Structure formats: structure tokens, C-alpha cells
Amino acid sequence: MNGESIHDNRTAHLLLQFIENNSFIYIEMEDLILLTINLVIIIPLLAAALVPFLHKKNSKIHIGWFIFLIPLTLFILLLRYIPRIANGETLAYTVEWIPTYHINFTAYLDGLSLIFALLITGIGALVTIYSIYYLSSKENLIHFYTYLLLFMGAMLGVVFSDNMMVLYVFWELTSISSFLLIAFWYHRKQSRDGAQKSLLITVTGGIAMLVGFIMLYYMSGTMSVRGVISAVLSFQENPLFIPAMCLILLGAFTKSAQFPFHIWLPTAMEAPTPVSAYLHSATMVKAGIYLVARFTPVFGGEDTWFWLVTSVGLITLFWGSFTAVRQTDLKALLAYSTVSQLGMIMSMFGISSLALNSGFRAESVLFSQAAFAALFHLVNHSTFKGALFMVVGIVDHELGTRDIRRLGGLATLMPITFTIAIVGAFSMAGLPPFNGFLSKEMFFTAVLNAGNAGLSSAIPVVAWVASIFTFVYSMIFVFKTFLGTYKEEKLEHPAHEAPYGMLFSPIVLGSLVVLIFIFPNGLGENLLSPALAGIFPSLAAGENLGVHIALWHGFNTELMMTIGVVLGGILLYMTIRYWKNIYRLFPEHWSFNTLYGNILEQLEVVSRKITDFYMTGYLRDYMVYIYLFFILAVGGMVVFTQSYELEIAENAPISEFEWVVAIVMIIAALSILFAKSRLSAILLNSVLGYGVAIFFVLFRAPDLALTQTVVETVTTVLFLVAYYFLPEWKKEDTRSRSDKVNLAVSIGVGVIFTIIALAVQNGKLFSSISSYFENSYELAGGKNIVNTILSDFRAFDTMLEVVVLLIAGIGVYTLIKVKARKGDTTLEDE
Amino acid sequence: METLLTILTGILVAVATYLILSRNVQKVVLGTAILSHAAHLLIMTMGKGLKSGSVPILGEGPAYVDPLPQALILTSIVISFAVTALLLVIAYRTFQETGTDNLYEWRDINDE
Amino acid sequence: MRTNNVILRTVTRIVVIIILTLAVYLFLAGHHAPGGGFIGGLVLASAFVLLFIAVDMETVRKAVPIDFKLVAALGAFISVATGFGGVMFGEPFLNQVFGYVELPFFGETELTTVTIFEAGVALAVVGVVVTIILSIAEDV
Known part of the structure; x- marks a missing residue:
């Protein structure tokens, strides 16, 4: 990695310079440029916090216009890095966070993260414009844009973080913001269910990933992803290596909606369409793919990695496209199509990992091209799928429905939308002259290479069959919606073209689809090749991995496959009503959705049962649990370790007076149990309190004795006043079974407590630190050692104690003074 | 002395x-008050030896008793006072709302 | 709590003065002799409690027109705020300083930020204790 600059510990240094010179001029420009990568992550997060303030002042202008500036600025900022990245530079900048645990806020910019960052900010900007027209000012825009910016920052954090722990935090933050955005219309039950499902699945995967990260940290001793990559040879043989890999893959698969975790993505379509276009097709669902790409240098050499990633990817590719065909909701169709396309990208990364596999050393460069294709398709998918989602959003917004059965004949009524739909769908189907054609061809090359390498001939076959279904659903999307008969009676609003503002973003994306087809190498050389070098640093050092994307390869197998896809696809599309019954073979109650529902339901039922069993609602029962635990666990430990001992030789002598006080206290304590009236119990309690005060006097603690005496007096007054209003004690049944249990538990607690206290007194592990405080006059200017401890040495405790006291006071005051009248919902201050 | 005090603490x-396990909320509050007495005495015994010196005020003698437990207890006394007061008020207010001081009956009372 | 106890009322008038003096003494002496913010505050509070018990509540309210909730909050604020005094001079939070000043009549006197901190503690204790007692007692 040439030209890499790591600046650890620079922040403090910078700050110091700033203070000394009072000017930024002295800071090297280099540092500022590097710092901006960290800022790119922070700016959206900060902006998210500021959105609520933005709204109130500018209610006339749609708030989205202000938000739009943020991704746009970041996009332009990031564009300026392209020349440096294309030159093979990588940039890293570290702000120390928790250096003790190797957790630092390191932003790392290379080709891979730049591609993702450009997608996040670029599509983010387009989606924001789109949302301005999609969401009216009546919606809760503050929430929407806060979540959106939160997501943007988190997602940028995911792709820029070099530190695994920070990566994890941002990773979960994307899940949370996705949850909030799916549940944006939270008054609808489907929205809430979809949000819950997505959160449960992605967070489960995220936690698995965290465990995997911790294992990696344990093996490699570093939290840095680059550190792990460079140290990988030293711990490849570790037995934890494969488990760590599987756990990290679980995180990636759940996030990228891979089979069988794909079920959350279709239900996530309850989100507003801009969100679906942004999070659930262009960016967040690609986080898993990013993770796989990022960790390919670590795990890529393993056979398991290849098989897992490739087969899961291919199954997802097939299942997604196969299921998409049966959908009647346009958004669901696109959701399954996204699942399928993600599987395709995933499988390409799986194949590319063979480049690092020792068994395929000769073909390593050949296989690495699969990763190039994957990245290429990733960008292409974001363009055409983004456009398609926006088309569906337009249809839904203007016509009030997105059900294929109710749509038709819109081509003449919405010509621009129709054109965009054709561009997007044909690109998705892999037809020229659209960018999807190029990446699809490269995908076929990759699977053919894998098939030729003698791995499994099923790989190209599955890919080909899945592509036919892709073709079929792409055609369904365009032709069922825009051709056929126009059924106005089934629509909520008559069809008409969308406003230009709403069309702007899909037009931009649609133009990109064509532009990338015409000039693919601009993208390839400047972004994809550096990213490829980032994924395969060991290969990139030796050879130029750059791929020249050609529009025409001659009549090779790939082209034959495409022609086969088109012919087969047309055949299937024409005959769809004859073979549709095949879907009946997969009954509803066999689906993974039902499984998920059942698991969720059973979890609730079972946890309810467990909770009902032990949460009885009686204070006494809860206390018994705690005490029993104390007796069994703590007491058992004392017995088990034989740690009880009794040594009375070093005890202070007991004077006769002390005997008397102690015996009086014991008698008083026991009499409380038999006290007939409350008054006697309270007085006996104050006997105990004053007894304690006497002991304080005897033990030379004047401060304590004073305090205890006053407090005891005030407490007694309090008890008397409070009990005055409470009813007389009723005689309790002391012969009941629960009472015997209480007695046994109390005696047990007392005995264990005494044993432990005695053991502690005799087995002192540390020498006393108290002699330090005897310097109180020199250190704190006071002769009363106790007081100097309270007010100087340990003033923090005292300060917090005062705060606790205040809280208790406020608690008492509000409990008494603020009451809700019966049948009155408002609180009244008396 | 330490041993005697510890046994006293154990009894407390x-x-x-026993009081905390009772079903009467008044007894529960009383129990917590007694528990804090026990805790204070216990902390006292944990120092470097009872009565092994003079009052911990400089100039009183060549050796002093351990001041650290005293400082801890002083904090604890005031806190336990506040907690006892709070518990008392909670008990009192709940009685006002529910008309009973029996914890077993509180369970069946539906709020609102 | 309307009691008509002449002896108690008469004694209280004198005793309260003594208790108040004792409270102030304990508070000021605390740094070198037994006493301090907690004890001073508690004793001060007990003086008020005694007043409330002996004399009619309304009368005391009129004689001592203090909102004890505010006193408690003020005390807590002072003791937290003194903590930041150290911070402003680049010292750790709650760092206390002390010095010796030559004063007329008193001779060499120690001045320390501890006193401010302790004053906050004392005020908080007085405020909270009296607030608690008053709240309960008034709620009949």
C-alpha cells in the first residue's frame, strides 16, 4: 500500500498547535484533508440532531431542501478524492477513543469504501429530492429526515470504519435507523411488524458478527481491520478461525437479506418508497456485501468461505427471482428482485475468493475478476433498482395503488415514467444497451470460470436459470404495469404524469444506467480497480488487476447464455398462466415467514409462562428469591472454600458497659419481632439507633455519635408521624407455612452474614490505607480527619450524596403534594 | 469486641x-431501618482495630482509630435517613390510595 | 398538630436559640473538631422540627418565610458548583484549596473552599430534612 498515511495521536497534537498559534495555518493541509473523512461521518449525525431546530423557523420551504444540501456537499467532497484513490493511494486518520482496548475512531478511505460512500451520498441526495415531492409537509418530516440523516451517518461510518468495534456500533445504528424508517407510518400494523422483523433479524446477525469480531480480536490482538488482514497468516490455524468466519458471515447474510434471512426485506417495503429505494435496495442491504468484500482478504483462502458465500448467494439469487415472479405488489416484486440481485453479487464475491485459495493459484487473477464484476454490478444495481423503486413510488403516489392486477395501460398516460421503467427493467434483465447487460455478462464469465475450474457445473446452471426468472419478472414489471388495458375504475386517482421534481431523480439514475453502458471504463478504472486492489492487496502488488470492460466480446458462451435467457424468458412470460400453479407446491404455511412468526409467538408464550411462574407480584416472594440466592450461592461458596475462620485473639477488649449495651440491643432487636403495637416497635427501633450511637461514642467517633443521635431522633419523629396515619397492626398468623419459611430464611441470612463478616475481619487481604488520611492537615488543611475525608479526599462521594438526598426530598415532596384525583387524569398541585 | 459486635450485627x-419478609408494609420499612443500623455497625468493625487509638482528630494522640469507616458510615447514615423517609412516604401514600397496608392485597389492586 | 403545651412552648423558645447556635458552631468547627456540614445541617433542621412541633405550624411559616425546597436545591447546587471551581483553574473536579490569612481580632485564620462546599452540604441537609417533615406533617 503505497502512499498510505497513518496519523495516530495527531488530534491532541493538532489541538496543541492550535492553542499555541491561534491559527489553523500551522496545521498541515494534509491533516485537514484526512480529518474530513472523519467529518464526513460526523456531519450527517450532527445534522440529524439539528433537524428539529431547523424546522420551526422555515416552515414555508419544504425542510427536505435543507437536508438535500448535506449529502450533496458530502458527495462533492468525496468526489475530490477520486484522483488520489485512482492513483492507488489510501488514506487513514485516527482519533483515539478508548486506546486501552484498541478502540479508535479510525476512518479509512480506499477504493472499496469510496464506492460505497459515493453511493450513499449520491443516491442519498437523489432520494432526498425525490422525498420532497413524495412526502407532503403534513407528514412528520422532522422524524423522517432525522432518521434519514442518522442512517446516512451510520452507513458512512460502516464503510469508513477501520476499527471493528466502531464498525459494529455503526452497523447496529444502521439497523436501528432502518427500524425507525420502516415504522415511519407507525399507525399501521404492517409497518410495525415489518420494522420489528427487520430489527430482530438484522440485530441478531449483528450480535453474531460482534462475537466474530471479538474472536478475531482475540486471535489477532488488534481491532483494526487492516491490522487483522496483515496478521492473518499468524492465526489462520487457530480453531476459532472458522467459527469467527461463520459468525461474521451470519452478520453479513442477515444484513444483506440472504436466504433464509431474506424474509425481512419484503416486509420492510412498508417503509415510504424513498426509504425502500435508499436503504433497502441501494445502500444498507449492501452493507453485508461490503463486509464480505472487506473480509475476503482475511477468510478468502478458506474453502468453507467460498462454499458458504457462493452457495448462499446462488440459492438467494434463484429463490429471490423465482419468488419475485409470483408477486402481485410491485414493491414486493422489487424487494424479491433485490434479494435475488444481492445474492448474485454475493455469489460473485464468493467466486472471487478462489483467487486467494491455494488450490487455484494459477487462475487467481482470473477469479479476482469476479470481484470486479461484483462491484460493477453493485453500482449498476443501485442505479437501476433505485430508478425502479422511484417509478413504483410515482405510480403508487399518483394512482393510489401498486397492485399489478389493478394497473395497466399507463404507457401513454405516463410516458416519462414508462421510459424510466423500461430503462431500469431492461437493465435489470441484462439487456443492452444498459449497464446491467455488461455486469450480467461478467457474472456469466465468473460462473463459467468457476464451472470450468471443476468445482461444480451446477453453479453456471443455477445462475442461468435464475437469470431467466429475472428476465420474466422484469418484463412483468414493465408490461403488466404500463401496457395492456387501462382500468381507471380500479384506481383511486386517474393516471397522469408525475411532477418534474419527482421525476428528476429517476431520470438522473436512468441516464446513469445508459451512461455507464457507454463509458463503463471511466467507472472501472477510477473506482472499481482501486477497490479491487483493496480486496486483493497481495495480488495487486504483483499484477495489474484492472479490467477493461468491453461492450462486445464476440459470439462467446456468455452471449449465448444471454440470448438463451431472453428466449427462455419470453417463452416463460408468454406461458406464465400455464405454469403458475407450480407456486402452489410451496404452501403458505411452509414458508420461512411462518417459521419466523411461530418462533416469535412461541417465544412470547414461553417467556410469559416463565415470567408468570416467578413474578408473583408479592414483595415477599421476590425478597425470598434474593435471600435464598444469597444463602445458597454465597453461603455455599463459604462452605465450599472452607473460608470461615474465627480468631478472637486480636479483638479489642470488651468492657462491662459494652456488654450491657450489646445485650440490651440484642434484647431490643428480638422484642421487635414480638411487639404487639407499632409504638413499641418504633421505640425499640430507636433503642437500637441510640445503642448504635453509644457504640460510636465508645469507638471514638464523635462525628458519628452526634449525627446518629440527631438522625435517630428525626427518624423516630418521622416514624411516629407517618404511622399515626397508618392503620394499627393486625395480628399475623405466625403458624402458617410461609411464616416458617420466612423464619428459616431470616435465620439463614443472619448466620451466613455473621460467618462472612467474621471471615472478612480475620482474613484481611490488604493493609489499611487509613494512615494516608492522617496527613489531613498538610494535604487538606483540616485536623478533623473524618471531616477532611468527607469534604476533601472523598468530596465526590459527599457531593453525590447531597444529590441523592435532594432526589429523596423531591421524591417525598412530589409523592405527597402532587396527586391525581380519582377520575381526574390531570395532575394538580395542591 | 469485634466478634461480639459481628454477632450483634448478625442478629440485627x-x-x-424477618421484618422485610412480612406482609405488612410498616414492618418492611422498619426492617430496612434496622438493616441500616446493622450495616453501620458492621462497617465499624472493618477498620484497623477498634479502640486502637484516640479520636481521629489531629493532636489528640499519637495513634488514631481508623477514620475511613467513620467517613463511610457518616455518609451512610444520612443516606439511609433519606431512604427511610422515602419508603415511609411511599407506604403512607399507597395506604391513602388503596386503603390497606397489606402487601398481599396491593397486588390485586388495579391502577386506573 | 395543635397542642397547647405551655411548658414546651416556653422551653422551645430558649432551646431553639441554643440549638441554632450549636448548629452554627458545629458547622464552623467541623474542619478541626467534631462537626461539619452534615451534623450542622441536621442540628439546624432539628431546631426547625422542634419549632414545628411546639408552635403552631402557621405561625412558624410566617416567622420563617423560607421555601425549604429551594434551600435544598440551592445547597445541592452550591456543593456541585464548588466542584467546578477547581476545574476552572485546571485542577481536578472538586479540588479544594486552603490558605491562611491574618485577620484582626481572630489572628491567623484558615480560609478554605471546603467551607463553601460544606455550606452547600449543610443547606441541602436542612432543606431536605425540613421539606420531608413538613410534607408529611402538613398532609393531614
Whole structure:
């Protein structure tokens, strides 16, 4: 990695310079440029916090216009890095966070993260414009844009973080913001269910990933992803290596909606369409793919990695496209199509990992091209799928429905939308002259290479069959919606073209689809090749991995496959009503959705049962649990370790007076149990309190004795006043079974407590630190050692104690003074 | 002395536990008050030896008793006072709302 | 709590003065002799409690027109705020300083930020204790 600059510990240094010179001029420009990568992550997060303030002042202008500036600025900022990245530079900048645990806020910019960052900010900007027209000012825009910016920052954090722990935090933050955005219309039950499902699945995967990260940290001793990559040879043989890999893959698969975790993505379509276009097709669902790409240098050499990633990817590719065909909701169709396309990208990364596999050393460069294709398709998918989602959003917004059965004949009524739909769908189907054609061809090359390498001939076959279904659903999307008969009676609003503002973003994306087809190498050389070098640093050092994307390869197998896809696809599309019954073979109650529902339901039922069993609602029962635990666990430990001992030789002598006080206290304590009236119990309690005060006097603690005496007096007054209003004690049944249990538990607690206290007194592990405080006059200017401890040495405790006291006071005051009248919902201050 | 004090503490803890397990909320509050007495005495015994010196005020003698437990207890006394007061008020207010001081009956009362 | 106890009322008038003096003494002496913010505050509070018990509540309210909730909050604020005094001079939070000043009549006197901190503690204790007692007692 040439030209890499790591600046650890620079922040403090910078700050110091700033203070000394009072000017930024002295800071090297280099540092500022590097710092901006960290800022790119922070700016959206900060902006998210500021959105609520933005709204109130500018209610006339749609708030989205202000938000739009943020991704746009970041996009332009990031564009300026392209020349440096294309030159093979990588940039890293570290702000120390928790250096003790190797957790630092390191932003790392290379080709891979730049591609993702450009997608996040670029599509983010387009989606924001789109949302301005999609969401009216009546919606809760503050929430929407806060979540959106939160997501943007988190997602940028995911792709820029070099530190695994920070990566994890941002990773979960994307899940949370996705949850909030799916549940944006939270008054609808489907929205809430979809949000819950997505959160449960992605967070489960995220936690698995965290465990995997911790294992990696344990093996490699570093939290840095680059550190792990460079140290990988030293711990490849570790037995934890494969488990760590599987756990990290679980995180990636759940996030990228891979089979069988794909079920959350279709239900996530309850989100507003801009969100679906942004999070659930262009960016967040690609986080898993990013993770796989990022960790390919670590795990890529393993056979398991290849098989897992490739087969899961291919199954997802097939299942997604196969299921998409049966959908009647346009958004669901696109959701399954996204699942399928993600599987395709995933499988390409799986194949590319063979480049690092020792068994395929000769073909390593050949296989690495699969990763190039994957990245290429990733960008292409974001363009055409983004456009398609926006088309569906337009249809839904203007016509009030997105059900294929109710749509038709819109081509003449919405010509621009129709054109965009054709561009997007044909690109998705892999037809020229659209960018999807190029990446699809490269995908076929990759699977053919894998098939030729003698791995499994099923790989190209599955890919080909899945592509036919892709073709079929792409055609369904365009032709069922825009051709056929126009059924106005089934629509909520008559069809008409969308406003230009709403069309702007899909037009931009649609133009990109064509532009990338015409000039693919601009993208390839400047972004994809550096990213490829980032994924395969060991290969990139030796050879130029750059791929020249050609529009025409001659009549090779790939082209034959495409022609086969088109012919087969047309055949299937024409005959769809004859073979549709095949879907009946997969009954509803066999689906993974039902499984998920059942698991969720059973979890609730079972946890309810467990909770009902032990949460009885009686204070006494809860206390018994705690005490029993104390007796069994703590007491058992004392017995088990034989740690009880009794040594009375070093005890202070007991004077006769002390005997008397102690015996009086014991008698008083026991009499409380038999006290007939409350008054006697309270007085006996104050006997105990004053007894304690006497002991304080005897033990030379004047401060304590004073305090205890006053407090005891005030407490007694309090008890008397409070009990005055409470009813007389009723005689309790002391012969009941629960009472015997209480007695046994109390005696047990007392005995264990005494044993432990005695053991502690005799087995002192540390020498006393108290002699330090005897310097109180020199250190704190006071002769009363106790007081100097309270007010100087340990003033923090005292300060917090005062705060606790205040809280208790406020608690008492509000409990008494603020009451809700019966049948009155408002609180009244008396 | 330490041993005697510890045994006394143990008895106080047992009594407090029994009261806390009671079904009358007044007894529960009383139990917590007794528990704090026990805790204070216990902390006292944990120092470097009872009565092994003079009052911990400089100039009183060549050796002083351990000041650290005293400082801890002083904090604890005031806190336990506040907690006892809060518990008392909670008990009192709940009685006002529910008309009973029996914890077993509180369970069946539906709020609102 | 309307009691008509002449002896108690008469004694209280004198005793309260003594208790108040004792409270102030304990508070000021605390740094070198037994006493301090907690004890001073508690004793001060007990003086008020005694007043409330002996004399009619309304009368005391009129004689001592203090909102004890505010006193408690003020005390807590002072003791937290003194903590930041150290911070402003680049010292750790709650760092206390002390010095010796030559004063007329008193001779060499120690001045320390501890006193401010302790004053906050004392005020908080007085405020909270009296607030608690008053709240309960008034709620009949």
C-alpha cells in the first residue's frame, strides 16, 4: 500500500498547535484533508440532531431542501478524492477513543469504501429530492429526515470504519435507523411488524458478527481491520478461525437479506418508497456485501468461505427471482428482485475468493475478476433498482395503488415514467444497451470460470436459470404495469404524469444506467480497480488487476447464455398462466415467514409462562428469591472454600458497659419481632439507633455519635408521624407455612452474614490505607480527619450524596403534594 | 469486641430480614431501618482495630482509630435517613390510595 | 398538630436559640473538631422540627418565610458548583484549596473552599430534612 498515511495521536497534537498559534495555518493541509473523512461521518449525525431546530423557523420551504444540501456537499467532497484513490493511494486518520482496548475512531478511505460512500451520498441526495415531492409537509418530516440523516451517518461510518468495534456500533445504528424508517407510518400494523422483523433479524446477525469480531480480536490482538488482514497468516490455524468466519458471515447474510434471512426485506417495503429505494435496495442491504468484500482478504483462502458465500448467494439469487415472479405488489416484486440481485453479487464475491485459495493459484487473477464484476454490478444495481423503486413510488403516489392486477395501460398516460421503467427493467434483465447487460455478462464469465475450474457445473446452471426468472419478472414489471388495458375504475386517482421534481431523480439514475453502458471504463478504472486492489492487496502488488470492460466480446458462451435467457424468458412470460400453479407446491404455511412468526409467538408464550411462574407480584416472594440466592450461592461458596475462620485473639477488649449495651440491643432487636403495637416497635427501633450511637461514642467517633443521635431522633419523629396515619397492626398468623419459611430464611441470612463478616475481619487481604488520611492537615488543611475525608479526599462521594438526598426530598415532596384525583387524569398541585 | 459486635450485627440482620419478609408494609420499612443500623455497625468493625487509638482528630494522640469507616458510615447514615423517609412516604401514600397496608392485597389492586 | 403545651412552648423558645447556635458552631468547627456540614445541617433542621412541633405550624411559616425546597436545591447546587471551581483553574473536579490569612481580632485564620462546599452540604441537609417533615406533617 503505497502512499498510505497513518496519523495516530495527531488530534491532541493538532489541538496543541492550535492553542499555541491561534491559527489553523500551522496545521498541515494534509491533516485537514484526512480529518474530513472523519467529518464526513460526523456531519450527517450532527445534522440529524439539528433537524428539529431547523424546522420551526422555515416552515414555508419544504425542510427536505435543507437536508438535500448535506449529502450533496458530502458527495462533492468525496468526489475530490477520486484522483488520489485512482492513483492507488489510501488514506487513514485516527482519533483515539478508548486506546486501552484498541478502540479508535479510525476512518479509512480506499477504493472499496469510496464506492460505497459515493453511493450513499449520491443516491442519498437523489432520494432526498425525490422525498420532497413524495412526502407532503403534513407528514412528520422532522422524524423522517432525522432518521434519514442518522442512517446516512451510520452507513458512512460502516464503510469508513477501520476499527471493528466502531464498525459494529455503526452497523447496529444502521439497523436501528432502518427500524425507525420502516415504522415511519407507525399507525399501521404492517409497518410495525415489518420494522420489528427487520430489527430482530438484522440485530441478531449483528450480535453474531460482534462475537466474530471479538474472536478475531482475540486471535489477532488488534481491532483494526487492516491490522487483522496483515496478521492473518499468524492465526489462520487457530480453531476459532472458522467459527469467527461463520459468525461474521451470519452478520453479513442477515444484513444483506440472504436466504433464509431474506424474509425481512419484503416486509420492510412498508417503509415510504424513498426509504425502500435508499436503504433497502441501494445502500444498507449492501452493507453485508461490503463486509464480505472487506473480509475476503482475511477468510478468502478458506474453502468453507467460498462454499458458504457462493452457495448462499446462488440459492438467494434463484429463490429471490423465482419468488419475485409470483408477486402481485410491485414493491414486493422489487424487494424479491433485490434479494435475488444481492445474492448474485454475493455469489460473485464468493467466486472471487478462489483467487486467494491455494488450490487455484494459477487462475487467481482470473477469479479476482469476479470481484470486479461484483462491484460493477453493485453500482449498476443501485442505479437501476433505485430508478425502479422511484417509478413504483410515482405510480403508487399518483394512482393510489401498486397492485399489478389493478394497473395497466399507463404507457401513454405516463410516458416519462414508462421510459424510466423500461430503462431500469431492461437493465435489470441484462439487456443492452444498459449497464446491467455488461455486469450480467461478467457474472456469466465468473460462473463459467468457476464451472470450468471443476468445482461444480451446477453453479453456471443455477445462475442461468435464475437469470431467466429475472428476465420474466422484469418484463412483468414493465408490461403488466404500463401496457395492456387501462382500468381507471380500479384506481383511486386517474393516471397522469408525475411532477418534474419527482421525476428528476429517476431520470438522473436512468441516464446513469445508459451512461455507464457507454463509458463503463471511466467507472472501472477510477473506482472499481482501486477497490479491487483493496480486496486483493497481495495480488495487486504483483499484477495489474484492472479490467477493461468491453461492450462486445464476440459470439462467446456468455452471449449465448444471454440470448438463451431472453428466449427462455419470453417463452416463460408468454406461458406464465400455464405454469403458475407450480407456486402452489410451496404452501403458505411452509414458508420461512411462518417459521419466523411461530418462533416469535412461541417465544412470547414461553417467556410469559416463565415470567408468570416467578413474578408473583408479592414483595415477599421476590425478597425470598434474593435471600435464598444469597444463602445458597454465597453461603455455599463459604462452605465450599472452607473460608470461615474465627480468631478472637486480636479483638479489642470488651468492657462491662459494652456488654450491657450489646445485650440490651440484642434484647431490643428480638422484642421487635414480638411487639404487639407499632409504638413499641418504633421505640425499640430507636433503642437500637441510640445503642448504635453509644457504640460510636465508645469507638471514638464523635462525628458519628452526634449525627446518629440527631438522625435517630428525626427518624423516630418521622416514624411516629407517618404511622399515626397508618392503620394499627393486625395480628399475623405466625403458624402458617410461609411464616416458617420466612423464619428459616431470616435465620439463614443472619448466620451466613455473621460467618462472612467474621471471615472478612480475620482474613484481611490488604493493609489499611487509613494512615494516608492522617496527613489531613498538610494535604487538606483540616485536623478533623473524618471531616477532611468527607469534604476533601472523598468530596465526590459527599457531593453525590447531597444529590441523592435532594432526589429523596423531591421524591417525598412530589409523592405527597402532587396527586391525581380519582377520575381526574390531570395532575394538580395542591 | 469485634466478634461480639459481628454477632450483634448478625442478629440485627436476621430480625430485619424477618421484618422485610412480612406482609405488612410498616414492618418492611422498619426492617430496612434496622438493616441500616446493622450495616453501620458492621462497617465499624472493618477498620484497623477498634479502640486502637484516640479520636481521629489531629493532636489528640499519637495513634488514631481508623477514620475511613467513620467517613463511610457518616455518609451512610444520612443516606439511609433519606431512604427511610422515602419508603415511609411511599407506604403512607399507597395506604391513602388503596386503603390497606397489606402487601398481599396491593397486588390485586388495579391502577386506573 | 395543635397542642397547647405551655411548658414546651416556653422551653422551645430558649432551646431553639441554643440549638441554632450549636448548629452554627458545629458547622464552623467541623474542619478541626467534631462537626461539619452534615451534623450542622441536621442540628439546624432539628431546631426547625422542634419549632414545628411546639408552635403552631402557621405561625412558624410566617416567622420563617423560607421555601425549604429551594434551600435544598440551592445547597445541592452550591456543593456541585464548588466542584467546578477547581476545574476552572485546571485542577481536578472538586479540588479544594486552603490558605491562611491574618485577620484582626481572630489572628491567623484558615480560609478554605471546603467551607463553601460544606455550606452547600449543610443547606441541602436542612432543606431536605425540613421539606420531608413538613410534607408529611402538613398532609393531614
